[in-house]
Amino acid sequence: MPGRFLEISVNAPDILESLSFYESLGFLQVPTNDVWPYPYAVVTDGRIFLGLHQQSIASPTLTFVQANLASHVTKLHALGIVPDREHLNSDSFNELSFHDPNGQHVRLLEARTFSPPDIDATFSSSCGYFVEYGMPVRESGAARTFWEHLGFIAMEEISHPFSRISLTSDYLNLGLHRSRAIRHPMLVFEDVDMRERLAHLKERGITLSDEMPDSLDEHSNAIVLAPEGTRLLLMQAEMD
Numbered sequence: 001m002p003g004r005f006l007e008i009s010v011n012a013p014d015i016l017e018s019l020s021f022y023e024s025l026g027f028l029q030v031p032t033n034d035v036w037p038y039p040y041a042v043v044t045d046g047r048i049f050l051g052l053h054q055q056s057i058a059s060p061t062l063t064f065v066q067a068n069l070a071s072h073v074t075k076l077h078a079l080g081i082v083p084d085r086e087h088l089n090s091d092s093f094n095e096l097s098f099h100d101p102n103g104q105h106v107r108l109l110e111a112r113t114f115s116p117p118d119i120d121a122t123f124s125s126s127c128g129y130f131v132e133y134g135m136p137v138r139e140s141g142a143a144r145t146f147w148e149h150l151g152f153i154a155m156e157e158i159s160h161p162f163s164r165i166s167l168t169s170d171y172l173n174l175g176l177h178r179s180r181a182i183r184h185p186m187l188v189f190e191d192v193d194m195r196e197r198l199a200h201l202k203e204r205g206i207t208l209s210d211e212m213p214d215s216l217d218e219h220s221n222a223i224v225l226a227p228e229g230t231r232l233l234l235m236q237a238e239m240d
Helices: 015-024 069-078 140-149 194-203
Strands: 004-011 028-030 040-044 049-053 061-065 085-087 095-099 105-109 129-137 165-168 174-178 186-191 222-225 231-236
Touching (some): 015 040, 015 049, 069 095, 069 105, 140 165, 140 174, 186 194, 194 231
Parallel strands (some): 129 174, 186 231
Antiparallel strands (some): 004 061, 028 040, 040 049, 095 105, 129 186, 165 174, 222 231
């Protein structure tokens, strides 16, 4: 693993607008450490953490914490991973970044920037249950191998409700879906009553989009676009 998963980091030009949006969906704001020299906030639904950075960063970025980061660089090199940015010295907050074969940006930090809150296991947002971080790929083989080398475990490819390969880990699941039309990663949520959830969101004036995999029924599935551009796929789950 590249370390312990910390957050999905996104560039939020208007951090207050983004924060208000996620709180309107039921996400909770998490107290943060005074690490970054710019406005920074974190929201969570209890399963996924989103870092809102009012700073020009690659967005979205998968951010992990790796202790003794400087000594970890040789392990990355052994995997054929060459960081595109390294900031490693004893006088500053250490970090480095690299990307996967499809351009997904990954960042490693030497320490946490917030402490996870104690949230009741039954808590959920208006979006439903967070399933995975979905990444569009042209060809899944190279991406699958890359993430397996980093400790993720790939499942068999599934075709329903849309074709994708899921990779699991202790703290974050990834989904690789082959697509030429969809270019943006998605935060994937699901619920057996998603049609009702979408109706409530629409009543509240939240815009729903059908820019999602073609096999998904637009009456029971939708994309919600956050102010900073993050895409949330709200998906109908099958009943057991």
